[in-house]
Amino acid sequence: MMNDIKITMLGTTSAGKTCYMIAMYAKMSEGVKGFTLGTTDPDKDIHLSDMWEKLESETGDSRWPRPTGEESQSYQFDFSYGFKRLMRFDWLDYRGGALRDDSSKKDVQDLTEQLLKSSCVFLCVSGEFLKEGANPQVVKKARIDRMNNPFMQKLTDSGRVVPVVIVITKYDLCSHRSKEQVLKDIRQLFNPLFAKGEGWPVMICPVTLGEGLANDINSGLINPHQVHLPLIFAIYSEYLQNTLNKQNEVETVYQTTQDLEQELQEARSRGWLTILIDDFKGRDPVGNVRGKLKQANQKLAQHSAEFEKLATRLHLLMQELDTEAVSIYLDGEELRMEK
Numbered sequence: 001m002m003n004d005i006k007i008t009m010l011g012t013t014s015a016g017k018t019c020y021m022i023a024m025y026a027k028m029s030e031g032v033k034g035f036t037l038g039t040t041d042p043d044k045d046i047h048l049s050d051m052w053e054k055l056e057s058e059t060g061d062s063r064w065p066r067p068t069g070e071e072s073q074s075y076q077f078d079f080s081y082g083f084k085r086l087m088r089f090d091w092l093d094y095r096g097g098a099l100r101d102d103s104s105k106k107d108v109q110d111l112t113e114q115l116l117k118s119s120c121v122f123l124c125v126s127g128e129f130l131k132e133g134a135n136p137q138v139v140k141k142a143r144i145d146r147m148n149n150p151f152m153q154k155l156t157d158s159g160r161v162v163p164v165v166i167v168i169t170k171y172d173l174c175s176h177r178s179k180e181q182v183l184k185d186i187r188q189l190f191n192p193l194f195a196k197g198e199g200w201p202v203m204i205c206p207v208t209l210g211e212g213l214a215n216d217i218n219s220g221l222i223n224p225h226q227v228h229l230p231l232i233f234a235i236y237s238e239y240l241q242n243t244l245n246k247q248n249e250v251e252t253v254y255q256t257t258q259d260l261e262q263e264l265q266e267a268r269s270r271g272w273l274t275i276l277i278d279d280f281k282g283r284d285p286v287g288n289v290r291g292k293l294k295q296a297n298q299k300l301a302q303h304s305a306e307f308e309k310l311a312t313r314l315h316l317l318m319q320e321l322d323t324e325a326v327s328i329y330l331d332g333e334e335l336r337m338e339k
């Protein structure tokens, strides 16, 4: 079973973090193409489902969750395919104000701690700041300056490069612009993540709770789009790492079996005098090596089967990401997923 991971979404006050989490959960607990999400704590499931029901059935201010307070909420989710658990991950829902508070506040400390242990970071920018072109006010208002420094800087100082998803929340508010223009703005706003040779894997993913919300926030239809894709990318990245590690293990064990085959050959072709001495001393080099080879072959079969399983799931996740809806970059170069 793969290790649990942490995912941190950075975003300022009212960026749409809590709504994104509620929608992501609602959409994925129904299932998206076989992928599902569940909370490990049934009370949290009820809490999230209640908030989703409000969003769908109420109108006006009361449909929206209240701004998150200083008491951050932590959630643990199971991400599954065909009801088989692929990965468990921790999520922290905190108030966006924590991005600009000093580190004496408990929630700022919790957020920093969670971020430094995260396997994937979601940077959240609301579409309301992308209605027109990118400019220095956007950087301030969306707190992109704070996301970059101190938060991303701290992560980098700890010596890590992690996959990043730039989630454009409330995309309905900027969908009148061409996608290319919005992507260009994002690349400019977060330019350090697109720096050549720095190795950042970055996905840009627009999401919305409903296209009709742009014109009618009070009663526009709730119909979330693409809310599962950032998660798929986070889990894909973790699977990729695990699959590569497993491939290395398979290669190492394979090399051991080759070495042992060689040793067996040598043991079998001992001269008659050596055989006599070995027999006399009760030594059995052939049996010995054969035993080791058997064990190594069993290990190879086990690792190979694990590798196959990882590779199959990796492929499945990769196929999900092969969509026009998202753009994936490495070192600032756009990647196209291979099927």
Ligand SMILES: Nc1nc2c(ncn2[C@@H]2O[C@H](COP(=O)(O)OP(=O)(O)OP(=O)(O)O)[C@@H](O)[C@H]2O)c(=O)[nH]1
Residues within 6 Å of the ligand: 011, 012, 013, 014, 015, 016, 017, 018, 019, 020, 064, 065, 066, 067, 068, 069, 094, 095, 096, 097, 169, 170, 171, 172, 173, 207, 208, 209, 210, 213, 214, 217
């Ligand atoms: N147009 C539009 N508005 C949205 C969407 N999602 C959220 N909103 C609006 O954005 C407001 C803030 O969303 P929240 O999810 O509470 O924001 P937050 O990032 O959790 O804010 P804090 O808890 O204060 O950090 C909501 O009350 C909605 O009015 C969306 O997809 N489209």
Ligand SMILES: [Mg+2]
Residues within 6 Å of the ligand: 017, 018, 019, 066, 067, 068, 093, 094, 095, 096
């Ligand atoms: Mg919130």
